[in-house]
Amino acid sequence: MPRKATKDRFVGRYYTWLLGRRGGIWTADGRSNSINLGRHSLGARDREEAERQLARLDLILAVEHGKADRTALGPAEVEPLPLEKGQELYLAHAARPRIARGARASTVRRYKSPLRKFVAFAHSRGLTSWNQVRTETLEGYATRLEELEFAYKTLDFELTTLLQAIKWFAKAGHLP
Template structure:
């Protein structure tokens, strides 16, 4: 009885292939299940490992022929091509090294993952399969893609800087050839461009959230405005962080603790834990929220965990755009329509400055050891104070 043929399904970056060995011992690749039909091809070897290597070359050649990738890739050794998914795995493994040897904090790793969660699908849409194809021009297109989707200028800069950082790492570790290094600079943000809400705008946003379908969002926005928390901190807020008897909210940085069973460590951007009082107007809001089994305070419209990007999208779509005509922005200036979730942190800071809360106390509430943002609002407050003094006629 003849030996039964062994068939292997290989999913390459561009197409699906079925590898089988002919009775003469030569391996073949069958691509007829693809659209378009790619036919059957001899791989010219009886060695299985060599056959698997050659099917990758065949896949790239067919992709070039179908116009899926640039033909310049054929001039490179296929073994030197690094797939986007593989490069991501390498970098994320590198970022998981411990803090003691220079690894980033979990909160920073989350920000890197959020960047790649957008950049990888963008590459797929652009028919980019390898990190070797990531160029200066591609990053320009990615920045435009972010701009169209109304991501803030600072976010765009961070996203591009992260991709450049990954590119540099892959080259330095010889996962990419030296010529793949992207020589591009990203302007450093010297001052915050985040819009700061005005009181009448905040009231209008709260009012617009009274629709039953948006009550979850109203709870989120009110808490941001009354605490100055970051959206990431709010998303991870747990009921055991709130001490109603002491009237305090505690945010604990757990990055240096041992692994916590059942949940991820919470990390604070500043690296410092902090505790701050609950405003009297916020107490009834927190008390009105129904508790769920996961221990988290805030949930989305369907009861799931809060996702900052989803909250941001709903804020723009359901609140900012409908209210834009009511609060028009001056031509060429940042205005109401440009406000984002972080604007509530700025708003809280400005309200505290205008109510003469000592700067040192506010820094403790916000978790800052030093802050240009806080100083900005206190300087504005001093300017207003000076202007008011100059209006007084003593004699």
């Protein structure tokens, strides 16, 4: 006869989780989903609080993996990040010392062109901040570069640079 399950099944809005305790702290295991979401400590000793934390984690990971729109997280608690300011911040981040995992000077110089071109493109579309940039904006930018007959590797580098910048803005707290 199989062992009794020690973890409860929690069906969130986007994913299914196994909810268990370890050392008195509730944890969530999302590795059985179609996308491996990993294991997460919910930092709660109370089950109700753990379920609230898990519902929030479910939403955050759904946004991160494209299953939910970023606006579902609620109103932005950060100030809009102007396009030029974001460009400066990202270049400064990339230019930090190599020991702090910064990029080489030649790489930082290489990042300037895609950021400058994208900022000009975004302004032509009426955007003023990175908070307004959506998937459609990046797709429009890629289409524009294709129309100008840029090479595939150039498109790949430019879009990768932009995605890295956007992810860093969010991680650093400049974007929601």
